[in-house]
Amino acid sequence: MAAKAGKRTNKQAKLLDLLRHPAGATIAALSDASGWQQHSVRGFLAGVVRKRLGLELVSSFEADQRTYRVVPAKQA
Known part of the structure; x- marks a missing residue:
């Protein structure tokens, strides 16, 4: 089997990308x-x-829905 070139994406990576978006994502x-x-x-x-x-x-609650997002870590 030949290996695929490029970045491997899985479900967790896809969800983390959505959570890192400034607007966040709903459940x-x-x-x-x-x-x-x-x-x-x-x-x-x-x-x-x-x-x-x-x-x-x-998380924040606006327009009757909760939105989650990952915020960048504060650098010391």
């Missing part, structure tokens, strides 16, 4: 992008994004 958008159920997306946010990767995840 529904993350669920659609990954094909995961909403409770699985919430588990990904808590278990992978916050705990394993140690990224700062913030």
Whole structure:
């Protein structure tokens, strides 16, 4: 089997890209992008994004929906 050239993308990378966008992403958008159920997306946010990767995840509630985004780490 020949190896594919270029950056390998997986579901986690796709979700992290959405979360790094300045506007962030909703649970529904993350669920659609990954094909995961909403409770699985919430588990990904808590278990992978916050705990394993140690990224700062913030959420805001506007227009009757919660939006999540990853903010850049503060440099010391």
